[in-house]
Amino acid sequence: MPGGGFVRLPGGSVVVALTLPRPPAEGVVEGAIEGGNVRVLVHAVNRARALTRLRNLGMRAVYLRGNAQPPTPDEITAVLHHPDGLLWRCAPDRAAELWHPIRALLG
Numbered sequence: 488m489p490g491g492g493f494v495r496l497p498g499g500s501v502v503v504a505l506t507l508p509r510p511p512a513e514g515v516v517e518g519a520i521e522g523g524n525v526r527v528l529v530h531a532v533n534r535a536r537a538l539t540r541l542r543n544l545g546m547r548a549v550y551l552r553g554n555a556q557p558p559t560p561d562e563i564t565a566v567l568h569h570p571d572g573l574l575w576r577c578a579p580d581r582a583a584e585l586w587h588p589i590r591a592l593l594g
Contacts, residue, residue: 492557
């Protein structure tokens with residue numbers, strides 16, 4: 488199920504959405520499933536910068552190939568309203584789960 492996509496916003500910036508394997512973590516966010524996949528959203532100036540932001544956080548093997556799973560309007564709204572512009576939640580989406588800041592995933 489890994490995949491991703493992007494949307495270019497009217498102002499020129501982009502929102503990149505990636506479905507990635509969940510990294511092993513010492514602590515698990517309440518309600519999150521250990522293992523499995525996560526959906527990560529990044530708001531950045533361009534696609535390259537979005538991927539660089541993730542790589543700088545330790546996600547070295549992150550690539551965006553194609554645009555098979557672009558962010559939904561709800562995902563775009565969520566990441567644009569977050570001060571860090573980096574969010575995640577378990578994939579596939581569960582209706583009750585809220586978006587988490589990226590530091591909660593990397594703990």
